[in-house]
Every structure is written in structure tokens, then in C-alpha cells.
Amino acid sequence: MTVCGCVADLCGGKSLQAWQDAGLVLSTTSNEACKLFDAVLTQYATWTNNENLGGIEGCLSKLKAADPNFTMGHVIANGLELIGTGSSVRLNKELDAAMRTMMTLSKSQPLTEREKLHVAALDMFARGQLPKACDLWEQILQSHPTDLLALKFSQDTYFYLGYHIQMRDSVARVYPFWTPDTPLSSYVKGYYSFGLMETNFFDRAEELAHEALALNQTDAWSVHTIAHINEMKAEVKKGLEFMKETEANWKVKILVASLKNPLLAHEYLWLQIAPRCLSSGSMLDVVDNCSMLYRLHLEGVKLGDRWNNVLKLTKKHTKDHVLLFNDVHVLMSSLGAKDHKATEDELKYSPCADHELSLAPSLGLPLCQAFVEFENGNCDKAVDLLYPIRYQLIQIGGSNAQRDVFSQLLIHAALNSKSQAKQNLARCLLRERDVMRPNSPMTERLIRKAAAVHSVA
Structure with a gap:
């Protein structure tokens, strides 16, 4: 028996016939390739890296060996590189070549309509047309609601x-359509709970997340949802107790995560303030490290050489301009380390049809410039740049909790402004924040600071 066969048997994934029975036909004659495809998809969907199978990287390698011409094998491999790591064909020649190979294969063999849509969606994503990619995945889900790859x-x-x-x-x-007898249905509860949480349906989100955890206590995505709810509601004690109580269930899973699935790993270890980014180099780890340091910086915490350590990783990304969310966090590190050349590079954008870069003039540049003005002591200018776009910043991406650093910057800039009107604005923003997150220690500290500023004025 081949090595691929051993792994396929070990993973117990869906066979060629099982995929057909599920209404999700895969265009390959290799049973091994189908099982390995399932192994990769399962690890991606559940945020695990099964070392017994060789992890996601190992399974991808064996998948390609089982059937080099399996188009959906190329789709999942390229998709994980593009979406899972935030890479770009513009910056990664190997990925560009891999995408070209996938496109050529897709045109040289008969595929189902669903598979053709998968190829087209990934092509749109690679071209920077992210909304159009989502439209194509939604088209798949309308006809195939249990297509987990399209959903994820x-x-x-x-x-x-x-x-x-x-x-x-x-x-x-x-x-x-994700009934209890459908494999991985409990994880779909977790996905749904996260979307509910991000749109402020906290009670329903928490209920679903707990339902998912009752079915699988190692469901890291549902733990993630509950952690966010506690953060958004400023329930600090409850949140810390929950993370501590469930640590044994999620910590091992997160620690063995590969760089192919970092979207959760970085956030859990961020709670522990672990220096993961220095070892992984993952952009998702890097941006959260930058965010943590900048929040501490706003609170007046002395950071020593930490910005210089992070800059060693971010400096090579100052000209990437793949995601605006990444750009502004890279900028934090160059400002923190006082590297003026890196800061200048980060502020240079070229006109492009790419969706993210199309937002640069109206959102990306004003946001980045607000950080620069604040660090240069021009608090009035920082407020003037940031306040008009505060409700549009959701388009930068990320979670509500991640983007809160922009709200904190606005409040600090207004508090430190020389303008009485802007100091009044700071107090208004703090009242607004206190209503949304009652009993937040941070808000209480800033309200006391605002009162002190007012008394001095």
C-alpha cells in the first residue's frame, strides 16, 4: 500500500462515493485524493492540525501526489494560501504559478458547475476582487448548502x-441544512454564533456557542465567540474565568495549529500575550501583537525594545498593501520604533482595481495619517482625520474588538487636543462608550482622565 493510502485510511475521510452521495461530486478517480481532500478541509474547518495525518501541510502534499490533476485539490491548496495566510499572487511567485496551473487544469478537463464556480471564486480573490469572490461562493451555497469549503x-x-x-x-x-447527522454540523453553529456576535446579537450568539461546546468541548471557534462577547460587554472577570476554565480544551489545539490556519491561533495566544509572532511570522500574529502594543502605548505603558523586535518582522511588509487592516498595524510598528523610512513606505499606495486598494484614498490613508499625526503630537489634526470616517472603518475589516483600537486612538487624540471643542468631543465619546460597555475599567480610567483635563482647563 502506498503512503497516501495509509494516510487516507487513517483519516477516515469521505471516499469518492461518499462525496457523490452528499451531492458534492469531486472530479477525480482517486479515492485517496478524495479522502485527503476531506482531511484537509476538516482540519481547516475545525482549526486543528492533526499531527497523526501530517497536519494540513502533510495532507496537502499527499493529496497532490495522489492525483496531481485533481482541480479541487489545487483549489483548496491555493485557497488556504491566499485566504488562510493573507498572501498575494502579486508578492508570491510560487502562488502565482500555482494559480496559473489550477486555471489551466480547470480548462482542460470536465468539471461540475460547482467546481467551476470554486475555481472562478478563487481567481476573483487572487485578483483582489473579494466581494465578487463571495458572490460566487454564495452562488455555490444556494445549490449546495452543505459545501463546507464554500462556506468557510x-x-x-x-x-x-x-x-x-x-x-x-x-x-x-x-x-x-446542517442537521445533527451531518458531519461537522456543530462547528457551523460556531460560525453562526460568531456572525451573530459581530452584529450584536450577544444572547443568541452565546446560546449557540454553548450548544456547540456541549457537542464538542474542543470547538475553538465557539470559545472564540464567547471570549469576544465577554470583551464586547466588558465582562472582564467572567471572560477570564471562562478562558481559564476551558483552557485545557482549546490550548493544545491552538498551540499545534500550523501557519495554514492562524485565524484563531493568534487571538487566543494574544490573550496570554505570548510572543508567537516572533516565531511564526504570520501576519495575523503580527497585527495582533502590534495592536496589543499600541493599546498599551495609548495607556502610557513603557514598552522598551518591543517595537524594534516587531519591526524586524513588519518592515518587509511595508510595501505589500494586500489588506488595509494589515497596513495600519504595520504602520503602528514603524511609528512605535520611530522608523521614518518604513512609515513613509507604508503610506505609498498605487492606483489599482483591487478592492482593498480602492479604499485607500478615502479610508486607508486618512486612518494611517491620523496615527502619524497623533505620534507627532498633532492631536487636533488626528481627530480631524479620524472622526469623519469612524463609521466607515468597518470596511477595513477585522472584528469589532480588533477595530476598537481606532476608537481608542480617537478618544486619546481628542483628550490630548488643545481644542476645548475636541476635549468635549472626547467626553461625549466616552459617555457613548460607557453606555455600550458599562463597567469597563478602561472607560472608567479615561473618564477620570477627561475630568482631570476639564478641571485643568
Whole structure:
């Protein structure tokens, strides 16, 4: 028996016939390839890296060996590179070649309509047309609501786009089809709960997340949802207790995660303030590290050489301009480390049809410039840049909790402004924040600071 066969038997994944029975035909004659495809998809969907199977990387390698011409094998491999790591064909020649190979294969063999749509969606994503890619995945889900790859790729892309309502409703439309006897249905509860949480349906989100955890206590995505709810509601004690109580269930899973599935790993270890980014180099780890350091910086915490350590990783990405969300966090590190050349490079955008770059003039540049003005002591200018776009910043992507650093910057800039009107604005923003997150220690500290500023004035 071949090595591929051993792994396929070990993973117990769906056979060629099983995929057909599920109404999700795969165009290959290799049973091994089908089982390995399932192994990769399962690890991606459940945020695991099964070392017994060789992890996602190992399974992908064996998948290609089992059938080098299996188009959907190329789709999942390229999709994980593009979507899972935030890479770009513009920056990665190997990925560009892999995408070209996939496109050539797709045109040289008969594929189902569903498979053709998968190829087209990934091609759109690679071209920077993220909303159009989501439209194509949604087209798949209308006819094939249990296509987990289409669901997961679209969920992650909606997250990058800041399309939280679409992220929620995409799962809502297919949720009735994920019956308890459907493999991995409990994880779909977790996806749905996250979309509900990001659109402020906290009670329903928490209920679903707990339902998912009752079925599988190691469901890291549902733990993730509950952690976010506790953060958004400023329930600090409850949140810390929950993370501590469930640590044994998610910590091992997260720690063995490969760089192919970092979207959760970075956030859990961020809670532990672990220096993961220095070892992984993953952009998702890097941006959260930058965000943590900048929040501490706003609070007046001395950071020593930490910015210089992070800059060693971010400096090579100052000209990437793949995601605006990444760009502004890279900028934080160059400002923190006082590297003026890296800061200048980060602020240079070229006109492009890419969806993300099309937002640069109206959102990306004003946001980045607000950070620069604040660090240069021009607090009035920072407020003038940031306040008009505060409600549009959801388009930068990320979660509500991640983007909160922009709200904190606006408040600090207004508090430190020389303008009485802007100081008044700071107090208004803090009252607004206190209503949304009552009993938040951070808000209480800033309210006391605002009162001190007022008394001095």
C-alpha cells in the first residue's frame, strides 16, 4: 500500500462515493485524493492540525501526489494560501504559478458547475476582487448548502471585508441544512454564533456557542465567540474565568495549529500575550501583537525594545498593501520604533482595481495619517482625520474588538487636543462608550482622565 493510502485510511475521510452521495461530486478517480481532500478541509474547518495525518501541510502534499490533476485539490491548496495566510499572487511567485496551473487544469478537463464556480471564486480573490469572490461562493451555497469549503472561504473573506451582516446571514441561509447527522454540523453553529456576535446579537450568539461546546468541548471557534462577547460587554472577570476554565480544551489545539490556519491561533495566544509572532511570522500574529502594543502605548505603558523586535518582522511588509487592516498595524510598528523610512513606505499606495486598494484614498490613508499625526503630537489634526470616517472603518475589516483600537486612538487624540471643542468631543465619546460597555475599567480610567483635563482647563 502506498503512503497516501495509509494516510487516507487513517483519516477516515469521505471516499469518492461518499462525496457523490452528499451531492458534492469531486472530479477525480482517486479515492485517496478524495479522502485527503476531506482531511484537509476538516482540519481547516475545525482549526486543528492533526499531527497523526501530517497536519494540513502533510495532507496537502499527499493529496497532490495522489492525483496531481485533481482541480479541487489545487483549489483548496491555493485557497488556504491566499485566504488562510493573507498572501498575494502579486508578492508570491510560487502562488502565482500555482494559480496559473489550477486555471489551466480547470480548462482542460470536465468539471461540475460547482467546481467551476470554486475555481472562478478563487481567481476573483487572487485578483483582489473579494466581494465578487463571495458572490460566487454564495452562488455555490444556494445549490449546495452543505459545501463546507464554500462556506468557510466566504466566512473568512467576509471577515477580511468587514461584512459582518453578510457573514452572519450567509450561515443563516444554510444553517437548516446542517442537521445533527451531518458531519461537522456543530462547528457551523460556531460560525453562526460568531456572525451573530459581530452584529450584536450577544444572547443568541452565546446560546449557540454553548450548544456547540456541549457537542464538542474542543470547538475553538465557539470559545472564540464567547471570549469576544465577554470583551464586547466588558465582562472582564467572567471572560477570564471562562478562558481559564476551558483552557485545557482549546490550548493544545491552538498551540499545534500550523501557519495554514492562524485565524484563531493568534487571538487566543494574544490573550496570554505570548510572543508567537516572533516565531511564526504570520501576519495575523503580527497585527495582533502590534495592536496589543499600541493599546498599551495609548495607556502610557513603557514598552522598551518591543517595537524594534516587531519591526524586524513588519518592515518587509511595508510595501505589500494586500489588506488595509494589515497596513495600519504595520504602520503602528514603524511609528512605535520611530522608523521614518518604513512609515513613509507604508503610506505609498498605487492606483489599482483591487478592492482593498480602492479604499485607500478615502479610508486607508486618512486612518494611517491620523496615527502619524497623533505620534507627532498633532492631536487636533488626528481627530480631524479620524472622526469623519469612524463609521466607515468597518470596511477595513477585522472584528469589532480588533477595530476598537481606532476608537481608542480617537478618544486619546481628542483628550490630548488643545481644542476645548475636541476635549468635549472626547467626553461625549466616552459617555457613548460607557453606555455600550458599562463597567469597563478602561472607560472608567479615561473618564477620570477627561475630568482631570476639564478641571485643568
